[in-house]
Amino acid sequence: MTALTGIVLVTGTDTGVGKTITTAAIAAAATASGVRTAVVKPAQTGIDPSYGEVPDMAVVARLAAPATTVTLAEYPDPLAPTAAARVAGLPPLDMFAIIDQVKSIAAEHELTLVEGAGGLLVPMGLHPGGAVWSLADLAVALSAPAVVVARAGLGTLNHTALTLEAMARRNIAGRVVLGAWPGRPELVHYANLSDLPEELDGLLPEGAGDIEPGVFRRSAPGWLSPTLYGDCDDPRTLAEPDED
Known part of the structure; x- marks a missing residue:
């Protein structure tokens, strides 16, 4: 399959699943392939620099060094974006302001990754009439x-299937990465x-975000399929136990 181009959203089956590090890995692999890449975070919530917390786009910039990172x-509060606001x-x-901003950024890049907050249906904001919109609505638009x-652990089959089903009902094409x-x-x-779907396009090692940035950038293509600018034809093989 041809590598994804244009605007690509990154969502998760839940919060804390490795979404930001996966976004960084895709950005690193694409950048290494010579693709001008932007990473956009519509809403950053719950970061307190006084506790040493680092915004997601700062993590992506450090690990992947894409052409552009934008929040x-x-x-300030660690809540879904609508509640945090x-x-x-x-x-x-x-949503329409976000669409305009994302399209403007995408016009200057070959690949624009848009990292959501939490899962696919987390409330991201409000329409002028008061209706809630989610990352799924943004993907459709x-x-x-x-x-x-x-x-990778217990519960992931149900969460992944529910997310992919919600996407399929909205005609959103989806791929899966184990974070x-x-x-x-x-x-x-x-x-x-x-038992995960065939559309598995990546498998990141635990602790990948703690790897030195230069090593991260060199390693990222090996964690991803060619669809995500990697060179691993079957990410499932990355999980095979080493033989003594």
Whole structure:
């Protein structure tokens, strides 16, 4: 399959599944392929620099060094963007304004990754009439595919299937990446790997975000399929145990 180009959304089956590191890996692999890449975060929530917390786009910039990283809105509380805006007394995200900004950025790049917040249906903002919109609505409006970052452990089959089903009902093309394959996998991890959808396009090692940036950039293509600018034809082989 040809590598994805244009606008591509990155979502997750849940929060904390490795979405930002996966976004960085795709950006690193694309950049290494000579593709001018942008990474956009519509809403960053819950970052407190006084505790040493780092915004997602700063993580992506450090690890992947894409041509552009942009955060469109920031809210201080660790909540879904709509709730975070409400609690902070700040304007919620307007989907049409986000669309205009993303399209403007995409016009100057070959690949534009748009990293969501949490899962596919997390409330991202409000329309002028008060209706909530989600990353799924943004994908439909942009006619963009989405990469779904999933867990490796218990519960991932249901969460992944629900996310892909919600996408299919909206005609959103989807691919799957495991955001953190454990260093010491157990039976449940291998069983899940066999039962995940065929559209598995990546498998990142646990702790990938802690790798030195230069090593991260060199390693990223080996974690991803050619669809995501990698050189691994079957990411499932990355989970095969080493032979003594």
